[in-house]
Amino acid sequence: MIRISEIFGPTIQGEGALIGQPTVFVRTGGCDYRCSWCDTLHAVDSEFRHEWKPMSTEDILKEIEKLSSSKPLMVSLSGGNPAIQPLGDLINLGHEKDYQFALETQGSIAKDWFTDLDILTLSPKPPSSGHNTDWDAFDECVKAAGPKTRTVMKIVIFDDADYAYAQDAAKRYPDLPLYLQPGNHQVDGNPDMDGLNQRLLWLAERVTNDNWHTAHVLPQLHVMLWGNQKGV
Numbered sequence: 001m002i003r004i005s006e007i008f009g010p011t012i013q014g015e016g017a018l019i020g021q022p023t024v025f026v027r028t029g030g031c032d033y034r035c036s037w038c039d040t041l042h043a044v045d046s047e048f049r050h051e052w053k054p055m056s057t058e059d060i061l062k063e064i065e066k067l068s069s070s071k072p073l074m075v076s077l078s079g080g081n082p083a084i085q086p087l088g089d090l091i092n093l094g095h096e097k098d099y100q101f102a103l104e105t106q107g108s109i110a111k112d113w114f115t116d117l118d119i120l121t122l123s124p125k126p127p128s129s130g131h132n133t134d135w136d137a138f139d140e141c142v143k144a145a146g147p148k149t150r151t152v153m154k155i156v157i158f159d160d161a162d163y164a165y166a167q168d169a170a171k172r173y174p175d176l177p178l179y180l181q182p183g184n185h186q187v188d189g190n191p192d193m194d195g196l197n198q199r200l201l202w203l204a205e206r207v208t209n210d211n212w213h214t215a216h217v218l219p220q221l222h223v224m225l226w227g228n229q230k231g232v
């Protein structure tokens with residue numbers, strides 16, 4: 001059984017390499033991190049555990065098919081940390097029906113089924129999260145995905161220390177496409193859109209002034225469209 005916080009969509013992927021692409025989200029419950037600015041605490045904090053539902057692979061796929069009117073699309077496996085859950089069978093069964101699978105994780109837990117994913121987004125957490133990155137564990141995730149899966153790196157940036165961290169991460173993994181986005185300080189109620197826009201501008205200018213030509217700078221599209229609403 002897989003611990004599910006919510007399944008919703010189709011919506012638009014708001015972040016990273018697949019930004020703008022229609023997708024159904026499968027959000028699993030539980031995370032081995034507790035980032036200071038986490039915007040999905042309902043899938044992290046054990047306070048919400050009673051809302052998480054154990055579901056079989058078959059039932060999850062049925063729900064994806066129902067939401068997408070059985071028209072195959074990209075399924076985003078998210079969390080919490082979805083790498084905690086046994087998702088290999090879901091990916092294989094979904095592939096048989098022409099669905100594609102993207103997974104986003106901080107890179108703390110590697111699974112052999114990463115190699116079956118269509119795209120793996122590794123999102124190491126910068127200093128502002130309150131966590132230290134275990135780069136050995138991160139390395140295991142990159143290796144587990146192997147050459148078949150398209151692997152990218154995404155980092156949220158809140159301040160100078162986070163920016164320096166992202167530069168270090170890019171040096172460690174020069175072959176991974178890198179997506180940077182300004183972090184959302186206000187995850188309860190309405191987001192501070194002016195603040196987000198200012199940080200996006202700051203980030204864009206910083207990257208261009210530094211001649212950092214391999215980084216992609218993106219907004220959080222879903223926050224622009226739907227604010228901090230859950231399940232959209």
Ligand code: SF4
Nearest residue numbers: 031033034035038080
């Ligand atoms: S790793 Fe992601 S889901 Fe887990 S606490 Fe951090 S931001 Fe939240």
